[in-house]
Amino acid sequence: MTTSSRSNGHRVLKYVDALREAFDQEMERDQRVFLFGLDVDDHKGIQGSTLGLAQKYGPDRVFGTPLSEDAMTGIAIGAAIAGLRPIHVHIRMDFLMLCMNQLINMAAKAHYMYGGQVRVPMVVRSMIGKSWGQGAQHSQGLHAMFMHVPGLKVVAPSNAHDVKGCMIAAIRDDNPVIFVEHRLLYNMEAFVPEEPFVVPFGAARVRTRGDDITVVGISNMVMECLRAAELVGDVGIDVEVIDPISLVPLDIETILDSARRTGRLLVVDNAWTMCGASAEIIAAVAEGRAPGETIQLARMGFAPTTCPTTPPLEQAFYPNPVTIAAKIHEMVRPKALAWTPDPGKAELAYQMQFRGPF
Amino acid sequence: MTDRPIAELTQRLYYGVRFIRRVEEEIARIYPTDKIKSPIHLSIGQEAIAVGVCTALSENDVVSGTYRGHATYLAKGGDVRAMMAELYGKVGGCARGKAGSMHLVGMEHNILGTSAVVGTTIPVALGYALALKREGKRRVVALFFGDGATEEGVFSESLNFAALHRLPALFVMENNALAIHSPSAARQATDRICERVETYGIPARQVADGDVFAIHDYTRQAVESLRRGAGPVFLECRTYRWREHVGPGEDYEAGYRSREELLEWQRNDQMVRLSGMLQDSQRAAMDEEIEARIRDAIAFAEASAFPPVSDLYDHVFA
Numbered sequence: 001m002t003t004s005s006r007s008n009g010h011r012v013l014k015y016v017d018a019l020r021e022a023f024d025q026e027m028e029r030d031q032r033v034f035l036f037g038l039d040v041d042d043h044k045g046i047q048g049s050t051l052g053l054a055q056k057y058g059p060d061r062v063f064g065t066p067l068s069e070d071a072m073t074g075i076a077i078g079a080a081i082a083g084l085r086p087i088h089v090h091i092r093m094d095f096l097m098l099c100m101n102q103l104i105n106m107a108a109k110a111h112y113m114y115g116g117q118v119r120v121p122m123v124v125r126s127m128i129g130k131s132w133g134q135g136a137q138h139s140q141g142l143h144a145m146f147m148h149v150p151g152l153k154v155v156a157p158s159n160a161h162d163v164k165g166c167m168i169a170a171i172r173d174d175n176p177v178i179f180v181e182h183r184l185l186y187n188m189e190a191f192v193p194e195e196p197f198v199v200p201f202g203a204a205r206v207r208t209r210g211d212d213i214t215v216v217g218i219s220n221m222v223m224e225c226l227r228a229a230e231l232v233g234d235v236g237i238d239v240e241v242i243d244p245i246s247l248v249p250l251d252i253e254t255i256l257d258s259a260r261r262t263g264r265l266l267v268v269d270n271a272w273t274m275c276g277a278s279a280e281i282i283a284a285v286a287e288g289r290a291p292g293e294t295i296q297l298a299r300m301g302f303a304p305t306t307c308p309t310t311p312p313l314e315q316a317f318y319p320n321p322v323t324i325a326a327k328i329h330e331m332v333r334p335k336a337l338a339w340t341p342d343p344g345k346a347e348l349a350y351q352m353q354f355r356g357p358f
Numbered sequence: 359m360t361d362r363p364i365a366e367l368t369q370r371l372y373y374g375v376r377f378i379r380r381v382e383e384e385i386a387r388i389y390p391t392d393k394i395k396s397p398i399h400l401s402i403g404q405e406a407i408a409v410g411v412c413t414a415l416s417e418n419d420v421v422s423g424t425y426r427g428h429a430t431y432l433a434k435g436g437d438v439r440a441m442m443a444e445l446y447g448k449v450g451g452c453a454r455g456k457a458g459s460m461h462l463v464g465m466e467h468n469i470l471g472t473s474a475v476v477g478t479t480i481p482v483a484l485g486y487a488l489a490l491k492r493e494g495k496r497r498v499v500a501l502f503f504g505d506g507a508t509e510e511g512v513f514s515e516s517l518n519f520a521a522l523h524r525l526p527a528l529f530v531m532e533n534n535a536l537a538i539h540s541p542s543a544a545r546q547a548t549d550r551i552c553e554r555v556e557t558y559g560i561p562a563r564q565v566a567d568g569d570v571f572a573i574h575d576y577t578r579q580a581v582e583s584l585r586r587g588a589g590p591v592f593l594e595c596r597t598y599r600w601r602e603h604v605g606p607g608e609d610y611e612a613g614y615r616s617r618e619e620l621l622e623w624q625r626n627d628q629m630v631r632l633s634g635m636l637q638d639s640q641r642a643a644m645d646e647e648i649e650a651r652i653r654d655a656i657a658f659a660e661a662s663a664f665p666p667v668s669d670l671y672d673h674v675f676a
Contacts, residue, residue, distance in 0.1 A: 060492060066522070071481040071515030078485020081470065084492070086485075101512075105475050106482060112673045114463040114471040115453030119676040150674050174676035 012355060013192040015185045018160040019049045022167035023087070025196045027057050030085060033171055034061040036072070037089030037125075046089055047127070047186055069098035073124070077107050077176075080122040085171060090126040093180065094137045099124070100145075107176040108151030123170045127181040128219065128270060130318070133309035134183075140307070141219060141271035146178045147248050147280065153201060154248040156180035156270075158222035160190035161356050162245055165199025172198070182220040182270065191356045202249035206258070207354070210238030212332045214258040217243060218277055219270040221319065227349035228324035231341040237332050247277055255281060256288040264296040264331050268319050273301040296331055300324060322346045367413070369640060371570050372632035374409035377648050378429045379629055381438060384652050385428075385445065386606035393660070395447035396458030401429035403600035406628035407532050408433035410573030411500050411593075414581055420468040420490070420499040422483035425460040426532075426599075427472040430502050436464040438651060442659040450662030454669060476537075477503065477510035480529075484516055487525040496585040498526040500577070506537035508551055517590075521558040524589035528580050529555070531592070534599040539614045555592045562592035570628045598623035 013021070027033045035053060037046075041064045045051035054062040065072050069090070076086040090096060096103070103124065110120050129138040146154045153175050157163040163181070170177040207222065208229055217225035222243045229239035240258050244250060259265035265285055267278040278299035289295055300319040307317055322341055329339045341349075382400045389398060401408070404426075412421065412433035423430030431441055437452065444451030445459050452463055453471075463471035470486060473479045483501035490497045507513055508531065520527050531551065535542040542549060552562035561583075565572045573595055580591040600620060602609040610617040633641055 066515065066518055068512075068515035068519060070512045071484070071519055074478070074481025074512065074516070075485035075488060075519065078470075078482040078487070079489045080485070081482070082486045082489030084489050101475060101478060102481070106473065106478055110471060111676050113453065113457055113461045114465075115451070115456050116673045116676075117453065117463050117465045118471065121676075153675075 009194045010191040011194065012189045013160050015160040015163050015188050016048045018164035018192045019167060019181070020051065020053070021192075022164045022171075023050065023053055024056070026168055026171045027053065027061065029196070030171075032083065033085045033087065035087040035089065036063050036065055038065055038067060039091065040064055040089050046091055047183070050089070069095055070102060073099040073102035074106070076122045076124070077102060077110065077120055080120045081110065081118045085121050087123040087125060087171065090124070092138050093126040093128050093142055094140050096124070096126055096142060103146070103152065103176070104149050108149045111175070112151060119174045120176050121174045123167070123177050123179050125179045125181065127183050129183045130220065131184070131314070134307070135309040136306045141180070141269070141302070143178065143180050143218075143247055144271060144276040144280070147277060151176070152248060153177045153246065154180065155201060155246040156219040157199070157245055158182075158185060158217070158219055158243050159188060159354070159356065161192050162199050162205070164192055165197050166201070166245065168196055169198040169201060173201075180219055184220050185223070188223065189355055199245065201246035202251050204242050204244045204251035204254040206254065207241040207243050208239060210240040211262055212238045213264040213266060213328055214240045214242060214255065214262045215324070215328065216255055216265070216267045216281055217241060218247070218268070221268040221270045223354070224319060224321050224324055225268055226354050227321035227352060228328060230349055230352060231321055231325040231345060232328050234341070234345065235329070235339070237328060239328060244281075250280070250284070252281070252284045252288065256285050259285050259295050260289070260293065263294065265298070266327060266331060267299040268324055269299065269301040271301055272304060273299050274304065276301060298327065298331060300327060321349045367574065368632055368635045369644070370413050371409055371574065372629070372636055372641070373644050373648070374413060374433055375405045375570070375629045375632060376644065377651070378405040378409070378432050380648055381432060381652055381655075382428055384656065386601070388656070389606040394445045396445050396460070397604050398445070398459045398606065399426040399604050400601045400606065401426055403623060404532055404534060404597045405429045405433075406568055406570040407530065407573055407595045407597060408502065410570040411528070411530055411577045414574050414577035415498070415500060418468065418495070418497050419581070420470060420483070420486055420497065421502065422470040422479045422486070422499065423462075423472045423502045424476070424479065424504060424507075425472055425474045426504070427462050428459070430472070431462045431464060431469055434464070434469050435467045436462065436469050437467075438655040439658040440464070442655040443662045446659040446662065447664060448659055448662035449665040449669070450658060455665045456673070477507040477512050479503070480507060480516045481512055481519070484520050484525055484527055487520070487527040488523065491523070491526055496526070498528060498581055498584040500528040500530055502530045502532055504537075505531065505533040505535060505542050506545075509545060517555060517558045517560060520590040521560050524587060526584040526587070527590045528577065528584060529590060529592040531594040532597055533594055534597050536599055536603070536615070538603045539612070541614070551594055552592065560590050560592050562594065564594040564596070566596045568595070568597055568623070568626055568628055570632065600624075
């Protein structure tokens with residue numbers, strides 16, 4: 001998959017269209033797959049990701065639901081136990097809080113607690129929101145809550161290529177998969193194969209090679225880290241940006257190997273740091289060090305507050321390419337004067353596209 | 359109905375109720391020895407509901423139940439050996455010792471796994487019913503739950519969805535009017551559950567006196583209707599939990615209910631009623647078989663090994 005040639009079946013596709021293509025191809029391939037959730041069949045089609053599917057596959061396989069997230073999660077679990085392959089859709093991750101009993105007490109545990117008699121092959125899609133005043137209850141990155149519980153897989157692809165490959169892998173997986181999307185990624189483009197393909201879980205992707213510092217980004221923070229890497233590149237700092245892609249299973253080896261080589265690890269999560277994915281990654285790397293080995297460790301994430309709507313406060317709530325770049329600089333050159341990137345260049349960083357190929 | 363089918367049905371009902379009663383009495387007898395490694399919630403006194411319903415289902419139909427699920431499991435034909443070994447925490451158990459009494463499962467007999475969290479299995483059973491509807495083989499799901507579950511939000515969500523999608527599901531409410539020790543009068547604004555359910559367009563019927571024949575007949579009619587695709591049906595069965603919420607004993611001295619209530623229900627014990635409808639020789643033969651099966655199940659559980667420690671890590675993921 002190193003080609004960037006269209007003739008080889010890769011074309012530039014948006015994240016949202018790559019997602020829709022994954023549903024379409026899997027529903028075409030496997031009659032057991034169905035997709036449901038509030039408004040999956042309306043004229044907006046979950047920001048476009050499900051548009052046209054209801055028309056093509058009919059109301060038995062693509063249907064809207066009552067606002068009953070708790071029961072609808074149970075419906076997905078029961079259908080999965082019966083042999084179907086449900087994809088349950090939530091337009092924001094915050095609504096997953098209404099599903100917790102079913103996800104934690106049933107979906108995660110059924111295979112284990114019933115001694116292997118049943119399987120729960122289901123996908124739970126949800127989207128993290130950001131900006132335009134998404135605020136307290138449309139912005140949360142709650143993946144760590146699901147990482148905590150054995151029996152759930154958790155994936156958070158950050159580009160159009162991986163979102164298609166991960167979704168196909170999730171649909172084909174025999175376990176419940178919490179599929180974490182990010183609204184700001186929906187328009188991002190990458191080279192994506194036309195044919196169905198799988199991005200395997202548990203294999204991190206090194207996005208940029210560098211020797212000075214390892215930076216792990218999660219979900220949309222992969223993009224922010226790539227932008228930050230461009231900014232510090234201007235002052236001669238080489239960053240190795242790693243995208244774990246899947247958080248459960250987590251490819252700690254790739255991260256650890258890189259951090260041991262660079263001697264520095266910064267984890268930037270699209271979530272709070274307390275008991276979060278960043279805490280887990282830092283802890284695992286700390287445990288993986290050889291005796292006496294030093295790796296400088298740091299993490300960034302949401303401010304330890306509720307997400308506010310007003311732009312100046314919201315801006316301060318999130319890590320961004322400027323704050324990440326400044327942190328990288330501070331870690332790599334601790335004795336230098338504090339540095340922040342040129343504001344004009346920081347602005348330009350947002351226009352960069354990182355299309356792969358992967 | 360002619361006399362012969364009634365006689366046959368009476369035998370089946372008696373056998374079912376007696377079997378569950380005796381299995382649970384034996385569990386209660388063994389429990390103080392600490393051989394059983396699981397909290398137990400006994401169905402003694404409530405057996406006629408599971409038996410009345412399951413005798414009107416076919417082998418291919420599906421049931422789901424609760425943590426007070428021994429009766430549901432056994433009435434649907436669950437393997438008593440596997441159940442007993444599961445209670446003992448042995449590898450011969452239905453979930454290799456990982457479930458205990460509260461998570462019994464028997465997929466080979468279409469018994470969905472039970473849950474300790476009240477109400478949780480209701481939508482899961484409906485998800486299974488959704489798959490059966492798509493399968494198109496006219497199979498149905500009977501889902502058992504207690505009066506406490508009707509207070510959970512998911513119950514109302516589930517009724518609505520089942521009616522909206524005309525799912526082949528029989529809701530069976532085992533109404534013993536107790537949530538642990540709290541009487542339903544302290545928890546529910548009214549006891550008119552069937553009226554509430556009917557507002558969803560779901561036919562609902564209450565059997566107030568535990569009559570096992572009435573439960574069976576209503577289920578038989580309901581199943582016919584479900585197989586025609588007419589949408590879900592609701593059955594409320596008033597009943598009484600003879601023993602304590604969890605554990606093998608009685609707790610009438612605790613003061614939250616009176617022994618008078620028990621005696622009233624015991625005068626109406628369906629097992630005694632059915633027993634009186636049988637010839638002595640028939641009853642004796644069934645009783646003997648039941649005792650032999652229970653002895654065999656206990657022997658199986660005691661002879662079965664505990665699972666190897668390596669089993670701890672099995673089945674986290676499929």
